[in-house]
Amino acid sequence: MSKLVGKGITKTYGGKDVLHSVDLELESGKIYGMIGRNGAGKTTLLSILTAQNPATKGSVTLDGEPVWENPAALKHLCFSRELAQVSGNNVNTMKVKEYLRIAATFLPNWDKEMADRLIREFDLDVKKRIGKLSKGMMSMVTVLTALASKADFTFLDEPTSGLDVVAREKFYKILLEEYEQTGRTFIVSTHIIEEAADVFEEVVVLDKGSILLKENTQELLERSFHVSGRAEEVEAAVSGLRLYHEERIGRSRGVTVLLEPGEKIRDGYDVSVQRLSLQKVFLALCGEEA
Protein backbone atom coordinates (compact mmCIF):
# COMPACT_ATOMS: atom_id res chain seq x y z
CA MET A 1 0.00 0.00 0.00
CA SER A 2 1.42 3.36 -1.07
CA LYS A 3 1.58 6.26 1.35
CA LEU A 4 1.95 9.94 0.66
CA VAL A 5 3.25 11.56 3.81
CA GLY A 6 3.59 15.24 4.63
CA LYS A 7 5.55 16.04 7.79
CA GLY A 8 5.75 19.40 9.54
CA ILE A 9 4.60 21.32 6.48
CA THR A 10 4.77 25.04 7.11
CA LYS A 11 4.15 27.64 4.44
CA THR A 12 4.79 31.31 4.91
CA TYR A 13 3.74 34.07 2.53
CA GLY A 14 4.94 37.58 3.26
CA GLY A 15 5.79 36.75 6.88
CA LYS A 16 2.36 35.20 7.52
CA ASP A 17 1.97 31.49 8.16
CA VAL A 18 -0.60 29.96 5.81
CA LEU A 19 0.09 26.42 7.01
CA HIS A 20 1.33 25.62 10.51
CA SER A 21 3.44 22.47 10.79
CA VAL A 22 0.87 20.21 9.13
CA ASP A 23 1.30 16.44 9.37
CA LEU A 24 -0.80 14.40 6.95
CA GLU A 25 -0.68 10.80 5.79
CA LEU A 26 -2.69 9.68 2.77
CA GLU A 27 -3.04 5.98 2.03
CA SER A 28 -3.76 4.53 -1.38
CA GLY A 29 -7.18 3.21 -2.29
CA LYS A 30 -9.37 5.81 -0.58
CA ILE A 31 -11.38 8.87 -1.51
CA TYR A 32 -10.46 11.72 0.80
CA GLY A 33 -12.44 14.89 1.17
CA MET A 34 -10.55 17.99 2.19
CA ILE A 35 -12.85 20.61 3.58
CA GLY A 36 -12.12 24.01 4.98
CA ARG A 37 -13.21 27.61 4.71
CA ASN A 38 -11.85 30.04 2.15
CA GLY A 39 -8.24 30.80 3.00
CA ALA A 40 -7.90 27.73 5.24
CA GLY A 41 -4.89 26.62 3.17
CA LYS A 42 -6.42 23.75 1.18
CA THR A 43 -4.98 24.66 -2.23
CA THR A 44 -1.63 25.55 -0.67
CA LEU A 45 -1.47 22.19 1.09
CA LEU A 46 -2.47 20.26 -2.04
CA SER A 47 0.08 22.13 -4.14
CA ILE A 48 2.83 21.33 -1.63
CA LEU A 49 1.85 17.66 -1.39
CA THR A 50 2.18 17.40 -5.17
CA ALA A 51 5.46 19.36 -5.38
CA GLN A 52 3.90 22.17 -7.35
CA ASN A 53 4.92 24.66 -4.69
CA PRO A 54 7.73 24.43 -2.17
CA ALA A 55 7.09 24.25 1.56
CA THR A 56 8.85 26.80 3.75
CA LYS A 57 9.54 23.95 6.18
CA GLY A 58 8.75 20.26 6.24
CA SER A 59 8.87 17.39 3.80
CA VAL A 60 6.63 15.34 1.52
CA THR A 61 7.46 11.74 0.64
CA LEU A 62 5.81 9.02 -1.38
CA ASP A 63 6.73 5.62 0.03
CA GLY A 64 9.74 7.22 1.66
CA GLU A 65 10.97 8.99 -1.50
CA PRO A 66 10.88 12.80 -1.58
CA VAL A 67 8.43 14.06 -4.20
CA TRP A 68 10.08 17.45 -4.78
CA GLU A 69 11.57 17.55 -8.31
CA ASN A 70 11.51 13.76 -8.36
CA PRO A 71 10.04 12.43 -11.64
CA ALA A 72 9.87 8.87 -10.27
CA ALA A 73 7.54 9.97 -7.47
CA LEU A 74 5.72 12.62 -9.49
CA LYS A 75 4.50 10.11 -12.07
CA HIS A 76 2.19 8.70 -9.37
CA LEU A 77 0.66 12.10 -8.60
CA CYS A 78 -1.66 14.49 -10.39
CA PHE A 79 -2.97 17.75 -8.99
CA SER A 80 -5.48 19.17 -11.37
CA ARG A 81 -5.62 22.79 -10.29
CA GLU A 82 -8.72 24.92 -10.35
CA LEU A 83 -8.58 27.10 -13.45
CA ALA A 84 -9.70 30.70 -13.09
CA GLN A 85 -10.41 33.58 -15.40
CA VAL A 86 -7.42 35.77 -14.68
CA SER A 87 -5.75 38.01 -17.21
CA GLY A 88 -2.10 37.89 -18.21
CA ASN A 89 0.21 35.41 -19.89
CA ASN A 90 -0.92 32.18 -18.31
CA VAL A 91 -2.76 28.98 -19.04
CA ASN A 92 -5.81 31.00 -20.12
CA THR A 93 -4.05 31.97 -23.34
CA MET A 94 -3.87 28.29 -24.34
CA LYS A 95 -6.49 26.40 -26.24
CA VAL A 96 -8.06 23.48 -24.39
CA LYS A 97 -6.59 21.01 -26.88
CA GLU A 98 -3.09 22.45 -26.34
CA TYR A 99 -3.50 22.10 -22.56
CA LEU A 100 -4.68 18.52 -22.95
CA ARG A 101 -1.83 17.76 -25.34
CA ILE A 102 0.66 18.94 -22.69
CA ALA A 103 -1.16 16.84 -20.08
CA ALA A 104 -0.96 13.79 -22.36
CA THR A 105 2.76 14.43 -22.89
CA PHE A 106 3.74 14.80 -19.25
CA LEU A 107 1.30 12.53 -17.40
CA PRO A 108 2.69 9.07 -18.12
CA ASN A 109 -0.52 7.11 -17.60
CA TRP A 110 -2.73 9.45 -19.65
CA ASP A 111 -5.84 7.66 -20.88
CA LYS A 112 -6.60 9.23 -24.25
CA GLU A 113 -9.71 7.13 -24.72
CA MET A 114 -11.13 8.36 -21.44
CA ALA A 115 -10.18 11.96 -22.24
CA ASP A 116 -11.96 11.74 -25.61
CA ARG A 117 -15.02 10.18 -23.97
CA LEU A 118 -15.20 12.91 -21.32
CA ILE A 119 -14.78 15.63 -23.97
CA ARG A 120 -17.86 14.19 -25.68
CA GLU A 121 -19.80 13.70 -22.43
CA PHE A 122 -19.07 17.21 -21.19
CA ASP A 123 -19.57 18.65 -24.69
CA LEU A 124 -16.30 20.52 -24.30
CA ASP A 125 -15.13 22.76 -27.15
CA VAL A 126 -11.40 21.95 -27.27
CA LYS A 127 -10.71 24.62 -29.87
CA LYS A 128 -11.63 27.39 -27.44
CA ARG A 129 -9.03 29.21 -25.38
CA ILE A 130 -9.25 28.33 -21.69
CA GLY A 131 -9.75 31.98 -20.79
CA LYS A 132 -12.85 32.09 -23.00
CA LEU A 133 -14.52 29.16 -21.23
CA SER A 134 -17.29 29.57 -18.67
CA LYS A 135 -16.48 28.73 -15.05
CA GLY A 136 -18.31 25.42 -15.42
CA MET A 137 -16.39 24.50 -18.59
CA MET A 138 -13.10 25.33 -16.82
CA SER A 139 -14.10 22.92 -14.05
CA MET A 140 -14.78 20.28 -16.69
CA VAL A 141 -11.22 20.70 -18.04
CA THR A 142 -9.92 20.26 -14.47
CA VAL A 143 -12.04 17.15 -13.91
CA LEU A 144 -11.14 15.68 -17.28
CA THR A 145 -7.41 16.18 -16.69
CA ALA A 146 -7.60 14.60 -13.25
CA LEU A 147 -9.59 11.56 -14.31
CA ALA A 148 -7.68 10.88 -17.55
CA SER A 149 -4.32 11.24 -15.74
CA LYS A 150 -4.87 7.80 -14.18
CA ALA A 151 -2.43 8.89 -11.48
CA ASP A 152 -2.35 6.73 -8.34
CA PHE A 153 -2.90 9.81 -6.17
CA THR A 154 -5.20 12.27 -7.90
CA PHE A 155 -5.92 15.63 -6.32
CA LEU A 156 -8.88 17.75 -7.37
CA ASP A 157 -9.21 21.33 -6.20
CA GLU A 158 -12.83 22.49 -6.06
CA PRO A 159 -13.75 20.27 -9.02
CA THR A 160 -17.45 21.04 -8.87
CA SER A 161 -17.30 24.81 -8.51
CA GLY A 162 -19.22 26.32 -11.38
CA LEU A 163 -20.76 23.01 -12.42
CA ASP A 164 -24.54 22.80 -12.55
CA VAL A 165 -26.37 20.10 -10.58
CA VAL A 166 -26.51 17.69 -13.52
CA ALA A 167 -22.80 18.05 -14.24
CA ARG A 168 -21.97 17.67 -10.53
CA GLU A 169 -23.96 14.43 -10.35
CA LYS A 170 -22.24 13.22 -13.49
CA PHE A 171 -18.84 14.05 -12.00
CA TYR A 172 -19.47 12.12 -8.77
CA LYS A 173 -20.83 9.17 -10.76
CA ILE A 174 -17.74 9.04 -12.98
CA LEU A 175 -15.47 9.50 -9.96
CA LEU A 176 -17.06 6.55 -8.13
CA GLU A 177 -16.99 4.36 -11.26
CA GLU A 178 -13.34 5.14 -11.74
CA TYR A 179 -12.63 4.46 -8.07
CA GLU A 180 -14.41 1.11 -8.18
CA GLN A 181 -12.60 0.07 -11.35
CA THR A 182 -9.10 1.20 -10.48
CA GLY A 183 -8.87 1.74 -6.71
CA ARG A 184 -7.05 5.00 -7.33
CA THR A 185 -6.75 7.47 -4.47
CA PHE A 186 -8.68 10.70 -4.88
CA ILE A 187 -8.24 13.75 -2.70
CA VAL A 188 -11.06 16.21 -3.36
CA SER A 189 -11.14 19.67 -1.85
CA THR A 190 -14.56 21.24 -1.85
CA HIS A 191 -16.85 23.80 -0.31
CA ILE A 192 -19.97 21.92 -1.33
CA ILE A 193 -19.84 19.49 1.55
CA GLU A 194 -23.31 18.00 1.72
CA GLU A 195 -23.48 16.44 -1.71
CA ALA A 196 -19.91 15.14 -1.50
CA ALA A 197 -20.17 13.67 1.99
CA ASP A 198 -21.41 10.28 0.78
CA VAL A 199 -18.44 9.97 -1.55
CA PHE A 200 -15.68 10.63 0.98
CA GLU A 201 -14.30 7.64 2.80
CA GLU A 202 -12.16 9.89 4.94
CA VAL A 203 -12.48 13.55 5.65
CA VAL A 204 -9.72 16.03 6.41
CA VAL A 205 -10.85 19.26 8.02
CA LEU A 206 -8.46 22.15 7.60
CA ASP A 207 -8.92 25.40 9.48
CA LYS A 208 -6.62 28.42 9.58
CA GLY A 209 -3.68 26.44 8.29
CA SER A 210 -3.99 23.47 10.67
CA ILE A 211 -5.63 20.09 10.38
CA LEU A 212 -8.48 19.91 12.88
CA LEU A 213 -9.22 16.28 12.18
CA LYS A 214 -8.66 13.46 9.72
CA GLU A 215 -11.04 10.61 10.16
CA ASN A 216 -13.22 8.01 8.52
CA THR A 217 -16.36 9.92 7.52
CA GLN A 218 -18.80 7.31 8.81
CA GLU A 219 -17.03 6.99 12.16
CA LEU A 220 -16.97 10.77 12.52
CA LEU A 221 -20.71 11.01 11.86
CA GLU A 222 -21.42 8.17 14.28
CA ARG A 223 -19.79 10.06 17.16
CA SER A 224 -21.11 13.52 16.33
CA PHE A 225 -24.27 14.71 18.06
CA HIS A 226 -26.22 17.87 18.60
CA VAL A 227 -27.65 18.04 22.14
CA SER A 228 -30.34 20.60 22.85
CA GLY A 229 -32.88 21.41 25.54
CA ARG A 230 -33.11 23.52 28.70
CA ALA A 231 -29.69 24.92 29.51
CA GLU A 232 -29.28 23.17 32.87
CA GLU A 233 -30.42 19.81 31.44
CA VAL A 234 -27.99 20.09 28.52
CA GLU A 235 -25.19 21.12 30.85
CA ALA A 236 -25.75 18.06 33.01
CA ALA A 237 -26.08 15.68 30.05
CA VAL A 238 -22.80 16.77 28.45
CA SER A 239 -20.77 17.59 31.56
CA GLY A 240 -17.17 16.48 31.16
CA LEU A 241 -17.41 16.35 27.36
CA ARG A 242 -15.66 18.69 24.99
CA LEU A 243 -18.21 21.03 23.49
CA TYR A 244 -18.20 22.58 20.05
CA HIS A 245 -20.30 25.40 18.69
CA GLU A 246 -22.66 26.31 21.47
CA GLU A 247 -25.79 28.32 20.85
CA ARG A 248 -28.29 29.79 23.32
CA ILE A 249 -31.81 30.98 22.71
CA GLY A 250 -33.41 32.26 25.89
CA ARG A 251 -33.20 29.43 28.45
CA SER A 252 -32.52 26.84 25.76
CA ARG A 253 -29.09 25.70 24.83
CA GLY A 254 -27.68 23.62 21.99
CA VAL A 255 -24.21 22.11 21.83
CA THR A 256 -22.32 19.85 19.47
CA VAL A 257 -20.25 17.03 20.90
CA LEU A 258 -17.81 14.68 19.21
CA LEU A 259 -17.62 11.68 21.51
CA GLU A 260 -14.21 10.20 22.16
CA PRO A 261 -13.87 6.44 22.85
CA GLY A 262 -15.43 5.63 26.22
CA GLU A 263 -17.43 8.86 26.36
CA LYS A 264 -21.21 9.09 26.22
CA ILE A 265 -24.00 11.57 26.68
CA ARG A 266 -25.49 11.01 30.11
CA ASP A 267 -28.87 9.36 30.27
CA GLY A 268 -31.78 10.54 32.39
CA TYR A 269 -31.90 14.16 31.27
CA ASP A 270 -34.61 15.83 29.24
CA VAL A 271 -32.54 16.67 26.15
CA SER A 272 -32.89 16.11 22.44
CA VAL A 273 -29.97 14.22 20.88
CA GLN A 274 -29.64 14.32 17.10
CA ARG A 275 -27.08 12.96 14.69
CA LEU A 276 -25.30 15.53 12.55
CA SER A 277 -24.59 15.81 8.86
CA LEU A 278 -20.99 16.36 7.75
CA GLN A 279 -21.81 19.99 6.99
CA LYS A 280 -23.10 20.52 10.52
CA VAL A 281 -20.00 18.86 11.98
CA PHE A 282 -17.88 21.16 9.84
CA LEU A 283 -19.88 24.18 11.03
CA ALA A 284 -19.40 23.11 14.63
CA LEU A 285 -15.67 22.60 14.19
CA CYS A 286 -14.97 25.75 12.25
CA GLY A 287 -17.42 27.85 14.19
CA GLU A 288 -19.09 29.70 11.38
CA GLU A 289 -21.10 29.15 8.25
CA ALA A 290 -19.25 27.19 5.58
Added chain:
Amino acid sequence: MGMGNVKYWGRMWLEYMGAVMGIALALMLFFAGGRVIYPGDGINGIWKTICVFYPAYLVLSAFFIFSIGTISSFQTYLPVLVSLNATRRESVWGILGYNAGGVMAITAVIALFWMMPSSEVGNVTELLLLISGILLMFSGASVLMGAVVGRLGKKGVIIFIIFCAVFGGIFGGMAAITAQKPGDFLLDFLMNFQPLWAFILGIGVYVLAGAAAMMLVRKMEVRV
Protein backbone atom coordinates in the same frame (compact mmCIF):
# COMPACT_ATOMS: atom_id res chain seq x y z
CA MET B 1 15.44 14.19 -19.04
CA GLY B 2 12.19 12.30 -19.63
CA MET B 3 10.87 11.40 -23.07
CA GLY B 4 7.84 13.65 -22.52
CA ASN B 5 10.15 16.59 -22.01
CA VAL B 6 12.18 15.78 -25.14
CA LYS B 7 8.98 15.36 -27.14
CA TYR B 8 7.44 18.59 -25.87
CA TRP B 9 10.46 20.85 -26.30
CA GLY B 10 11.40 19.14 -29.56
CA ARG B 11 8.01 20.10 -30.93
CA MET B 12 8.45 23.62 -29.56
CA TRP B 13 11.83 23.81 -31.31
CA LEU B 14 10.27 22.74 -34.60
CA GLU B 15 7.51 25.34 -34.26
CA TYR B 16 9.99 28.11 -33.48
CA MET B 17 12.32 27.08 -36.28
CA GLY B 18 9.39 27.13 -38.68
CA ALA B 19 8.46 30.61 -37.45
CA VAL B 20 12.05 31.90 -37.69
CA MET B 21 12.52 30.63 -41.24
CA GLY B 22 9.09 31.77 -42.36
CA ILE B 23 9.49 35.26 -40.92
CA ALA B 24 13.01 35.54 -42.39
CA LEU B 25 11.55 34.70 -45.80
CA ALA B 26 8.75 37.22 -45.36
CA LEU B 27 11.22 39.93 -44.23
CA MET B 28 13.48 39.21 -47.18
CA LEU B 29 10.63 39.43 -49.66
CA PHE B 30 9.25 42.56 -48.01
CA PHE B 31 12.44 44.56 -47.50
CA ALA B 32 14.68 43.20 -50.21
CA GLY B 33 12.05 42.05 -52.70
CA GLY B 34 13.14 42.74 -56.25
CA ARG B 35 16.61 43.93 -55.28
CA VAL B 36 19.29 41.88 -56.95
CA ILE B 37 22.85 42.63 -55.91
CA TYR B 38 24.33 40.87 -58.91
CA PRO B 39 21.97 41.89 -61.74
CA GLY B 40 24.34 40.81 -64.51
CA ASP B 41 24.43 37.17 -63.41
CA GLY B 42 20.83 36.21 -64.29
CA ILE B 43 19.34 33.39 -62.19
CA ASN B 44 22.72 32.91 -60.53
CA GLY B 45 22.60 36.56 -59.46
CA ILE B 46 19.25 36.00 -57.76
CA TRP B 47 20.69 33.02 -55.89
CA LYS B 48 23.74 35.04 -54.87
CA THR B 49 21.44 37.78 -53.60
CA ILE B 50 19.39 35.30 -51.58
CA CYS B 51 22.61 33.92 -50.10
CA VAL B 52 23.39 37.40 -48.80
CA PHE B 53 19.95 38.53 -47.65
CA TYR B 54 18.30 35.38 -46.30
CA PRO B 55 20.95 34.59 -43.66
CA ALA B 56 20.85 38.21 -42.47
CA TYR B 57 17.07 38.13 -42.01
CA LEU B 58 17.34 34.66 -40.50
CA VAL B 59 19.54 36.08 -37.73
CA LEU B 60 17.20 39.04 -37.28
CA SER B 61 14.07 36.91 -36.97
CA ALA B 62 15.92 34.49 -34.67
CA PHE B 63 16.62 37.40 -32.29
CA PHE B 64 12.95 38.29 -32.39
CA ILE B 65 11.30 34.86 -32.19
CA PHE B 66 13.67 33.23 -29.74
CA SER B 67 13.61 36.13 -27.28
CA ILE B 68 9.80 36.27 -27.26
CA GLY B 69 9.54 32.48 -27.26
CA THR B 70 12.00 32.04 -24.41
CA ILE B 71 10.37 34.61 -22.15
CA SER B 72 6.96 33.16 -22.94
CA SER B 73 8.29 29.67 -22.17
CA PHE B 74 9.23 30.76 -18.66
CA GLN B 75 6.20 32.93 -18.05
CA THR B 76 3.40 30.84 -19.56
CA TYR B 77 4.53 27.32 -20.34
CA LEU B 78 6.85 26.40 -17.48
CA PRO B 79 4.16 26.86 -14.78
CA VAL B 80 1.68 24.80 -16.82
CA LEU B 81 4.25 22.06 -17.38
CA VAL B 82 5.16 21.96 -13.68
CA SER B 83 1.46 21.83 -12.79
CA LEU B 84 1.27 18.77 -15.03
CA ASN B 85 4.20 17.05 -13.31
CA ALA B 86 7.25 18.19 -15.28
CA THR B 87 10.09 19.20 -12.97
CA ARG B 88 11.47 22.70 -12.98
CA ARG B 89 14.96 21.37 -13.69
CA GLU B 90 13.99 19.38 -16.77
CA SER B 91 11.85 22.25 -18.05
CA VAL B 92 14.82 24.63 -17.89
CA TRP B 93 16.93 22.00 -19.64
CA GLY B 94 14.23 21.85 -22.31
CA ILE B 95 14.27 25.63 -22.80
CA LEU B 96 18.08 25.66 -22.90
CA GLY B 97 18.00 22.73 -25.32
CA TYR B 98 15.64 24.25 -27.84
CA ASN B 99 17.47 27.59 -27.74
CA ALA B 100 20.87 25.97 -28.29
CA GLY B 101 19.33 23.68 -30.90
CA GLY B 102 17.86 26.74 -32.58
CA VAL B 103 21.25 28.47 -32.72
CA MET B 104 22.81 25.34 -34.18
CA ALA B 105 20.06 24.91 -36.76
CA ILE B 106 20.18 28.55 -37.85
CA THR B 107 23.96 28.41 -38.14
CA ALA B 108 23.64 25.22 -40.18
CA VAL B 109 21.07 26.77 -42.53
CA ILE B 110 23.27 29.83 -43.01
CA ALA B 111 26.25 27.55 -43.63
CA LEU B 112 24.25 25.73 -46.30
CA PHE B 113 23.55 28.99 -48.10
CA TRP B 114 27.09 30.26 -47.82
CA MET B 115 28.65 27.01 -48.89
CA MET B 116 26.68 26.91 -52.13
CA PRO B 117 28.88 27.33 -55.19
CA SER B 118 26.98 30.47 -56.15
CA SER B 119 27.68 32.16 -52.83
CA GLU B 120 30.40 34.79 -52.81
CA VAL B 121 30.58 35.19 -49.05
CA GLY B 122 34.14 34.81 -47.82
CA ASN B 123 35.52 33.74 -44.40
CA VAL B 124 32.51 31.51 -43.90
CA THR B 125 33.89 29.70 -40.85
CA GLU B 126 34.74 32.92 -39.05
CA LEU B 127 31.39 34.46 -39.85
CA LEU B 128 29.57 31.35 -38.65
CA LEU B 129 31.54 31.38 -35.40
CA LEU B 130 30.70 35.05 -34.95
CA ILE B 131 26.99 34.58 -35.69
CA SER B 132 26.58 31.53 -33.47
CA GLY B 133 28.52 33.26 -30.66
CA ILE B 134 26.32 36.34 -30.84
CA LEU B 135 23.14 34.26 -31.08
CA LEU B 136 24.25 32.27 -28.03
CA MET B 137 24.90 35.46 -26.06
CA PHE B 138 21.51 36.81 -27.04
CA SER B 139 19.78 33.52 -26.23
CA GLY B 140 21.56 33.43 -22.87
CA ALA B 141 20.28 36.92 -22.08
CA SER B 142 16.76 35.85 -23.12
CA VAL B 143 16.94 32.76 -20.91
CA LEU B 144 18.06 34.88 -17.96
CA MET B 145 15.35 37.49 -18.54
CA GLY B 146 12.75 34.75 -18.99
CA ALA B 147 13.73 33.19 -15.68
CA VAL B 148 13.56 36.59 -13.94
CA VAL B 149 10.10 37.24 -15.41
CA GLY B 150 8.94 33.71 -14.53
CA ARG B 151 10.22 33.91 -10.97
CA LEU B 152 9.28 37.49 -10.11
CA GLY B 153 6.10 37.94 -12.17
CA LYS B 154 5.18 41.60 -12.64
CA LYS B 155 8.35 42.77 -10.89
CA GLY B 156 10.28 40.62 -13.37
CA VAL B 157 8.52 42.28 -16.30
CA ILE B 158 9.51 45.70 -14.92
CA ILE B 159 13.13 44.55 -14.54
CA PHE B 160 13.00 43.25 -18.11
CA ILE B 161 11.69 46.58 -19.42
CA ILE B 162 14.38 48.49 -17.48
CA PHE B 163 17.03 46.10 -18.83
CA CYS B 164 15.84 46.68 -22.41
CA ALA B 165 15.68 50.46 -21.87
CA VAL B 166 19.20 50.60 -20.41
CA PHE B 167 20.58 48.35 -23.15
CA GLY B 168 18.80 50.34 -25.84
CA GLY B 169 19.94 53.62 -24.27
CA ILE B 170 23.60 52.58 -24.17
CA PHE B 171 23.43 51.24 -27.71
CA GLY B 172 21.64 54.34 -29.04
CA GLY B 173 23.97 56.65 -27.13
CA MET B 174 27.08 55.00 -28.49
CA ALA B 175 25.66 55.12 -32.02
CA ALA B 176 25.00 58.83 -31.53
CA ILE B 177 28.51 59.47 -30.16
CA THR B 178 30.08 57.77 -33.16
CA ALA B 179 27.63 59.62 -35.45
CA GLN B 180 26.53 56.40 -37.15
CA LYS B 181 23.16 54.95 -38.05
CA PRO B 182 22.22 52.32 -35.41
CA GLY B 183 22.36 49.55 -38.04
CA ASP B 184 25.86 50.55 -39.21
CA PHE B 185 27.01 50.93 -35.62
CA LEU B 186 25.71 47.45 -34.76
CA LEU B 187 27.46 45.96 -37.81
CA ASP B 188 30.77 47.68 -36.96
CA PHE B 189 30.43 46.66 -33.34
CA LEU B 190 29.85 43.02 -34.22
CA MET B 191 32.60 42.88 -36.82
CA ASN B 192 35.11 44.08 -34.22
CA PHE B 193 34.64 40.83 -32.30
CA GLN B 194 37.23 38.14 -32.80
CA PRO B 195 35.01 35.29 -34.15
CA LEU B 196 36.52 32.54 -32.02
CA TRP B 197 36.39 34.65 -28.89
CA ALA B 198 32.82 35.68 -29.69
CA PHE B 199 31.92 32.01 -29.95
CA ILE B 200 33.67 31.10 -26.70
CA LEU B 201 32.12 34.12 -24.97
CA GLY B 202 28.72 33.08 -26.34
CA ILE B 203 29.07 29.60 -24.87
CA GLY B 204 30.23 31.08 -21.55
CA VAL B 205 27.32 33.53 -21.36
CA TYR B 206 24.87 30.78 -22.32
CA VAL B 207 26.15 28.35 -19.68
CA LEU B 208 26.16 31.03 -16.97
CA ALA B 209 22.68 32.24 -17.93
CA GLY B 210 21.43 28.64 -17.88
CA ALA B 211 22.90 28.07 -14.41
CA ALA B 212 21.38 31.33 -13.16
CA ALA B 213 17.99 30.37 -14.65
CA MET B 214 18.15 27.00 -12.88
CA MET B 215 18.80 28.82 -9.59
CA LEU B 216 16.02 31.33 -10.18
CA VAL B 217 13.29 28.78 -10.92
CA ARG B 218 14.53 26.23 -8.38
CA LYS B 219 11.72 27.06 -5.96
CA MET B 220 9.41 28.91 -8.31
CA GLU B 221 5.78 29.01 -7.16
CA VAL B 222 3.24 27.64 -9.62
CA ARG B 223 0.09 29.63 -10.21
CA VAL B 224 -1.56 28.70 -13.47
